[in-house]
Amino acid sequence: MIISKKIDRKKLLETIKDYNSFFLVGCSECASLCGTGGEPELEELKKELEAAGKKVTGTFRAKTGCQVLGTKVELKPFKDELADTQVVIVMSCGAGTQAMVEAFPDKPVYPSNDSLFLGNMTRFQMFDERCSLCGECILEQTGGICPVTNCPKGLLNGPCGGTSNGNCEVSPDIRCAWVRIYDRLEKINRLDDMKKVIKAKDWSKSQSPQVLSARPKKEGKKTK
Amino acid sequence: MTFKENLESGKFMVTAEVGPPKGTDIKEMLHHIEVLKGKIDAANVTDNQSAVMRISSLAVCQIVKENGLEPILQMTCRDRNRIGLQADLLGASVLGIESVLCMTGDHVSAGDHKAAKPVYDIESVQLLQVVDGMNNGKDMSGNDLQGSTNFFQGAVVTPEANPLQPQLIKFGKKVEAGARFFQTQAIYDIDKFKTFMEHARQYSTKVLAGIVVLKSAGMAKFLNNFVPGITVPDELIEELKAAGKEKALETGLNIAARHVKQLHDEKICDGVHIMAIGMEDKVPTIMERAGLL
Numbered sequence: 001m002i003i004s005k006k007i008d009r010k011k012l013l014e015t016i017k018d019y020n021s022f023f024l025v026g027c028s029e030c031a032s033l034c035g036t037g038g039e040p041e042l043e044e045l046k047k048e049l050e051a052a053g054k055k056v057t058g059t060f061r062a063k064t065g066c067q068v069l070g071t072k073v074e075l076k077p078f079k080d081e082l083a084d085t086q087v088v089i090v091m092s093c094g095a096g097t098q099a100m101v102e103a104f105p106d107k108p109v110y111p112s113n114d115s116l117f118l119g120n121m122t123r124f125q126m127f128d129e130r131c132s133l134c135g136e137c138i139l140e141q142t143g144g145i146c147p148v149t150n151c152p153k154g155l156l157n158g159p160c161g162g163t164s165n166g167n168c169e170v171s172p173d174i175r176c177a178w179v180r181i182y183d184r185l186e187k188i189n190r191l192d193d194m195k196k197v198i199k200a201k202d203w204s205k206s207q208s209p210q211v212l213s214a215r216p217k218k219e220g221k222k223t224k
Numbered sequence: 225m226t227f228k229e230n231l232e233s234g235k236f237m238v239t240a241e242v243g244p245p246k247g248t249d250i251k252e253m254l255h256h257i258e259v260l261k262g263k264i265d266a267a268n269v270t271d272n273q274s275a276v277m278r279i280s281s282l283a284v285c286q287i288v289k290e291n292g293l294e295p296i297l298q299m300t301c302r303d304r305n306r307i308g309l310q311a312d313l314l315g316a317s318v319l320g321i322e323s324v325l326c327m328t329g330d331h332v333s334a335g336d337h338k339a340a341k342p343v344y345d346i347e348s349v350q351l352l353q354v355v356d357g358m359n360n361g362k363d364m365s366g367n368d369l370q371g372s373t374n375f376f377q378g379a380v381v382t383p384e385a386n387p388l389q390p391q392l393i394k395f396g397k398k399v400e401a402g403a404r405f406f407q408t409q410a411i412y413d414i415d416k417f418k419t420f421m422e423h424a425r426q427y428s429t430k431v432l433a434g435i436v437v438l439k440s441a442g443m444a445k446f447l448n449n450f451v452p453g454i455t456v457p458d459e460l461i462e463e464l465k466a467a468g469k470e471k472a473l474e475t476g477l478n479i480a481a482r483h484v485k486q487l488h489d490e491k492i493c494d495g496v497h498i499m500a501i502g503m504e505d506k507v508p509t510i511m512e513r514a515g516l517l
Contacts, residue, residue: 152331152333152342153302153328153329153331153342153344153347154344154347155328155344155347156347156349156350157347157348157349157350157394157397158349158390158391158393158394158397159385159390159391159394160328160348161380161381161382161385161391161409161452161453162330162331162452162453163382163385163386163387163390163391163452163453164386164452164453165386166386166387169330169331169334169452170331170333170334178390179387179390181390182387182389182390182393191393194390194393195393195396195397197349197350197353197397197400197401199350199353200306200345200346200350200353200354200364203345
């Protein structure tokens with residue numbers, strides 16, 4: 001999921017200082033799990049804005065905030081609240097915010113969160129980055145552990161000289177990705193995989209902005 | 225004879241470092257070059273060492289060369305993408321720089337520009353492949369070069385990495401990718417290093433053992449606690465302690481000389497790489513005490 005974190009409230013209040021009325025949009029997916037855009041957070045921000053003397057015309061939690069058409073349909077019952085508001089604040093990720101920019105071409109739309117990474121929830125509201133969306137998966141060569149993401153240098157052919165007791169030189173809190181890969185490959189009896197040189201990545205595969213149509217070819221636009 | 229010719233002919237090589245300064249005052253660096261000239265076989269020029277911004281390695285290589293010492297161009301992948309790296313390699317080639325040491329490079333978090341975007345478009349093993357390709361007339365995209373390079377390319381290895389096995393696998397990959405010599409991280413335990421060399425000798429590549437002078441017992445403890453891949457044995461720390469503060473540096477130089485001598489006399493490896501870290505003028509002292517001058 002997309003891991004997000006609340007923007008410093010002072011910064012948010014500074015951003016919106018010229019406006020008085022707000023409609024808040026949360027999201028039931030990643031942002032709810034991150035504690036940045038679920039019902040409790042919608043309620044919390046509503047109270048904070050009201051405490052700052054602002055008016056909140058309504059709150060709404062999208063089913064999937066990055067699903068543009070579906071969210072637009074879900075917003076239909078909020079016609080009056082939306083007509084009353086000067087600004088829409090989106091409490092999900094950057095994709096969710098931009099979905100609302102599309103839905104409200106004539107209103108300022110501001111994010112309440114910073115979007116951080118694509119990660120896994122390891123425990124309640126604890127997240128680890130696992131995938132860098134590099135566009136060219138190499139997990140089949142690395143025992144299923146991603147060095148592009150888990151190694152701060154993104155090394156593709158083994159550990160650097162900075163491994164210390166199996167930990168990373170960048171932070172002792174990080175286990176060396178290549179030590180993890182080695183241990184895993186040893187366990188699954190695939191150590192020979194590590195002996196093959198992985199060639200330089202084709203970074204054009206992750207060049208932004210990307211588009212994809214997963215529709216059957218006759219209907220779809222050109223895919224990459 | 226060049227570093228490459230000497231090393232390949234089986235002569236025991238001594239290399240040291242020239243560290244580019246941060247700023248345009250190069251007086252001290254020129255002094256270091258003068259001290260090392262005629263004594264060592266080649267000088268590594270570090271590339272924004274420890275991710276601290278300094279004069280570029282390529283520019284200083286040219287200065288080293290003009291001053292009569294053979295440079296080894298250290299190239300890291302931290303600050304340049306594949307276009308920048310290849311452009312600098314071509315530049316080095318036309319300047320007559322023959323030896324290049326391919327490394328990934330310390331992470332920016334270790335340096336003095338922590339907000340920098342680390343590049344790592346490619347890494348050490350792949351950079352070795354790039355150099356090999358350019359030596360064969362091709363750039364990284366397979367385009368023909370108008371005139372190929374003729375580099376003698378090397379790499380680094382940490383013989384006391386913990387754990388060691390993944391590091392040894394990478395060593396093998398570096399040889400496969402074209403590394404013709406290695407300069408190692410600092411080693412202090414010659415018996416352990418012999419075990420590493422037994423592994424390294426399976427490959428057709430040269431190895432220069434890394435020597436870092438211990439200036440005090442405190443420095444030795446610092447290396448043990450904070451520098452990954454370096455282990456100073458307790459008996460050396462005791463030796464430095466016993467020498468007392470005033471004689472600690474002398475003792476450190478003697479330890480370095482003793483190690484160099486043993487590595488040379490017992491033909492354990494193909495040379496030494498002395499990293500003096502600001503004490504370049506002591507390198508000839510170490511060589512004299514090791515019987516190499």
